[in-house]
Amino acid sequence: MTHTLSDTDLSRSAELRDESALASPWVTIVWNDPVNLMSYVSFVFRSYFGFSRGEAERLMLLVHNDGRAVVATGNREEMERHVEAMHGYGLWASIAKADA
Amino acid sequence: MSAFLATTDGRVLAHFDESELEVLLSLSRQFCALLADVGNPSQLLDPAIARLFPDAYRDDAAASNEFRRYTQHDLAARKVETAERVQAALADTAERSVGVVLPDGREGIALSVEDGWSWLRHLTDLRLTLAARLGVVDDAAAFDEEPDPEALSEEELLTRSLFDWVGYVQELLVAALEDVVDAGSTSADESGPASTGR
Numbered sequence: 001m002t003h004t005l006s007d008t009d010l011s012r013s014a015e016l017r018d019e020s021a022l023a024s025p026w027v028t029i030v031w032n033d034p035v036n037l038m039s040y041v042s043f044v045f046r047s048y049f050g051f052s053r054g055e056a057e058r059l060m061l062l063v064h065n066d067g068r069a070v071v072a073t074g075n076r077e078e079m080e081r082h083v084e085a086m087h088g089y090g091l092w093a094s095i096a097k098a099d100a
Numbered sequence: 101m102s103a104f105l106a107t108t109d110g111r112v113l114a115h116f117d118e119s120e121l122e123v124l125l126s127l128s129r130q131f132c133a134l135l136a137d138v139g140n141p142s143q144l145l146d147p148a149i150a151r152l153f154p155d156a157y158r159d160d161a162a163a164s165n166e167f168r169r170y171t172q173h174d175l176a177a178r179k180v181e182t183a184e185r186v187q188a189a190l191a192d193t194a195e196r197s198v199g200v201v202l203p204d205g206r207e208g209i210a211l212s213v214e215d216g217w218s219w220l221r222h223l224t225d226l227r228l229t230l231a232a233r234l235g236v237v238d239d240a241a242a243f244d245e246e247p248d249p250e251a252l253s254e255e256e257l258l259t260r261s262l263f264d265w266v267g268y269v270q271e272l273l274v275a276a277l278e279d280v281v282d283a284g285s286t287s288a289d290e291s292g293p294a295s296t297g298r
């Protein structure tokens with residue numbers, strides 16, 4: 001990849017970041033995967049997000065049955081922190097615009 | 101046979117047979133070797149690496165790459181650090197230097213809740229890597245059925261049995277750690293009124 005292209009990417013991302021302060025919020029999505037145990041996913045939701053056991057279980061089942069669940073909503077930086085944390089736990093997580 | 105036991109003082113006692121210790125140590129060291137060169141873009145062609153550091157933006161490759169540029173180095177370092185913490189506990193137990201004795205007389209490892217989380221994270225990383233080696237990344241039903249000895253090579257069957265075993269170990273550890281956390285939150289509730297009176 002050339003330097004010119006990298007610079008373009010960066011400035012584009014910077015624009016996106018500025019926009020995100022005024023635009024609709026972002027969400028953290030956790031996706032179903034064939035590896036992670038249901039009990040583990042639920043336990044991660046409880047421990048990391050501080051959800052009750054019932055709420056953690058509900059979100060885990062959403063992931064399992066629907067293939068994905070929104071587990072957090074907020075500004076882009078916060079959602080990036082959550083996604084990084086989820087990747088640390090080995091969960092398959094991504095960020096998207098709330099209305100996307 | 102591996103086992104985990106929640107104790108009343110908020111720890112988990114873990115027991116592994118010698119052969120199980122060796123298998124875990126070997127898998128864990130292979131995992132660290134895999135992450136040694138992380139950050140090299142060509143490594144993302146390895147499905148295991150791509151799964152361990154997935155796209156943060158599903159429809160935006162540029163934003164995903166930028167996210168990786170900011171986070172991958174630290175995330176990989178934390179994964180290796182976690183692996184090394186688990187390896188140290190396994191090695192100590194193998195040398196019988198800091199083991200504890202379980203109620204049934206077997207040797208074990210005492211894990212704090214924090215240690216337990218290191219183990220859970222690391223066992224997950226091992227399972228993600230083993231699954232990727234079997235060609236499984238996002239097929240949700242891939243492990244619903246028993247492995248087919250006709251369809252898999254000997255090596256694949258071995259990898260699959262390791263995958264299943266590490267999953268079994270992780271399931272036991274989640275249950276034991278949940279017991280510890282639940283017992284801790286109950287006793288915290290009980291001690292609540294006393295501490296607010298100070």
